[in-house]
Amino acid sequence: MQVPILNYYEQQPEENTFMDIMADITHKCNMTCKNCYIPNRDVPDMDLDKFVDFLKRLQGRCMIRIVGAEPTMNPRCMEYIKAVFQYGHRCILLTNGLRLSSKRYVDELHASGLRHIYLSLNGVDNDDWYEKIDELRCAKKKVKALENIVARRFILDTGTIIVPEVNEDAPERLIHLFEQKRVKNALMRIKNVGQIGRFQTEMDDNVKLDKLVELCSDQFKISTDYINSFRNKKIYGLFQEKNSILFPLKEGNKILNRGLWCKITNWDTDNESQIPDPNSKRRGRVTENFMVAPLYEHIKMNEGGY
Amino acid sequence: MSRTKEALIKVAKDRLDLEVTDEMIASGKKFKDFGIDSLDTIEMLVSIEDELDLELDDTKLDEIENIQQLVEYLKEFD
Numbered sequence: 001m002q003v004p005i006l007n008y009y010e011q012q013p014e015e016n017t018f019m020d021i022m023a024d025i026t027h028k029c030n031m032t033c034k035n036c037y038i039p040n041r042d043v044p045d046m047d048l049d050k051f052v053d054f055l056k057r058l059q060g061r062c063m064i065r066i067v068g069a070e071p072t073m074n075p076r077c078m079e080y081i082k083a084v085f086q087y088g089h090r091c092i093l094l095t096n097g098l099r100l101s102s103k104r105y106v107d108e109l110h111a112s113g114l115r116h117i118y119l120s121l122n123g124v125d126n127d128d129w130y131e132k133i134d135e136l137r138c139a140k141k142k143v144k145a146l147e148n149i150v151a152r153r154f155i156l157d158t159g160t161i162i163v164p165e166v167n168e169d170a171p172e173r174l175i176h177l178f179e180q181k182r183v184k185n186a187l188m189r190i191k192n193v194g195q196i197g198r199f200q201t202e203m204d205d206n207v208k209l210d211k212l213v214e215l216c217s218d219q220f221k222i223s224t225d226y227i228n229s230f231r232n233k234k235i236y237g238l239f240q241e242k243n244s245i246l247f248p249l250k251e252g253n254k255i256l257n258r259g260l261w262c263k264i265t266n267w268d269t270d271n272e273s274q275i276p277d278p279n280s281k282r283r284g285r286v287t288e289n290f291m292v293a294p295l296y297e298h299i300k301m302n303e304g305g306y
Numbered sequence: 307m308s309r310t311k312e313a314l315i316k317v318a319k320d321r322l323d324l325e326v327t328d329e330m331i332a333s334g335k336k337f338k339d340f341g342i343d344s345l346d347t348i349e350m351l352v353s354i355e356d357e358l359d360l361e362l363d364d365t366k367l368d369e370i371e372n373i374q375q376l377v378e379y380l381k382e383f384d
Contacts (some may be wrong), residue, residue: 063345088323090345115321115349153356155348254368255351256344 006271006278008301010291013057018284019239021058022065022295023051024306025080029069031096033122033134035161037197037299038069043306045074046286048083054290055087063090065118072099078112085113092116092157097145098138106148117149118157118189124173132166133200147181155257156186161193162207162215163200171262172219178260187261190216194267195274196299203274209266213245216262220249227264235263239282243269275300310358310380314373317353322346326373334374358383 011017027043029036055064064084071077072095084091097119099105109117119142123130127137149156160170167173174188190212193201207215217224230247234240243266253259267276275296277283283295288306307315318324324340337347355362360383370376 090349115352153352155352252368253364255348255364257348258351258364258367 006275006297008293008297010287010293013054013290013292014059016059016062016284016292018062018282018292019060020063020065020283021292022067022283022285023080024067024069024286025051025071025077026068026074028073030073030098031070031134031136031138034200035133035193035198036069037194038306039198040304040306041069048076048079050290051080051286052083054286055083055089058087058089061089063092065092065094067094070096070098072105078108081109081112081114092118094118094120096120097142100145100148101141103148106152110152110154114154116155116157118159119145119149121146121158121174122161123167124160124170125177126167126173129167129170133161133163143177143181146177146183150181150183156183157189157257158186159189159191161191162212163193164205164207168207168215169219171216175220175260185258185260187257187263189263189265191265192268194276196276196296197303203268206268208268209243209264212264212266216264220262222249226251241277241282243277308381308384310384311377313354313357314377314380317350317357321349321353331374331377334372336372354380
């Protein structure tokens with residue numbers, strides 16, 4: 001049966017209207033996480049010259065999200081990052097952090113011009129959680145990566161998928177870890193399991209958005225009313241996203257990522273194609289032929305492929 | 307020129323491709339009037355901290371809305 005695709009289209013780079021663009025520079029990975037939107041490892045690395053040409057032609061100043069599978073598995077990762085800056089765009093690296101447990105590698109990233117890193121911390125500092133979610137007892141390396149990132153003063157986003165009956169205490173544990181490691185500034189991205197690619201929790205058993213709010217409220221010790229007061233507010237002052245709630249843990253904080261912030265995102269959206277964030281005008285993705293397409297519609301079109 | 311103002315000018319040029327001039331500072335216009343959004347702001351602040359090896363006070367930063375105010379605040383570290 002053909003899966004219905006919501007509003008799929010492609011744009012030439014010169015016609016780009018997206019602000020955040022995912023560039024999957026490799027499909028290789030050094031982990032085998034149970035939740036992965038691109039589990040196919042047989043795709044060759046993105047052609048660097050074509051990527052540079054894409055950036056040269058890309059309309060608007062964009063946030064280019066250097067991602068994979070695991071982008072640091074591409075031996076030329078730094079060159080992709082440098083190219084992003086060379087053409088006046090912004091850049092964030094989305095990583096599982098295993099390679100960033102090396103201080104030298106983190107120094108190289110800093111030297112490439114990168115200042116913003118998204119570190120996946122599904123198990124926070126708990127090996128049992130990592131094993132159940134990401135199939136690897138890697139807490140030590142993750143924590144080391146966190147230390148290196150903070151020591152080098154990168155802007156830090158962390159990403160944690162909440163899996164029912166596994167890591168529902170993750171928000172509290174993150175706060176504890178941040179206190180231990182003196183992480184003062186971070187955006188904690190808390191989400192449920194997306195129903196795309198490879199995933200371990202079916203929709204019916206997934207943690208719903210209201211439950212995510214409840215977990216964060218309990219564990220951050222702030223009221224649900226406070227969190228809910230940020231619903232439907234514009235993200236980054238630009239985009240109204242009904243599936244996301246962005247808020248500072250301390251009331252009154254105004255500068256994003258200064259102090260502790262949280263973004264709760266519902267990846268388990270109830271639409272016919274189960275696409276997280278359908279019809280997004282914010283998130284795009286570089287396609288195999290170096291066009292730009294809406295992120296999740298493109299992933300769904302290529303599920304199990306690119 | 308003070309070392310903090312020099313750092314601000316360098317960071318704005320390197321990170322945002324923005325030429326900060328005395329006229330721009332004196333205009334008192336808000337960051338957004340120069341196309342500096344929330345993501346640029348945090349990147350600029352982190353880069354200034356990095357450049358000057360100091361830690362800026364978030365409570366004070368929350369009050370800052372334009373380059374003039376930022377220059378004034380940074381004078382504390384000269």
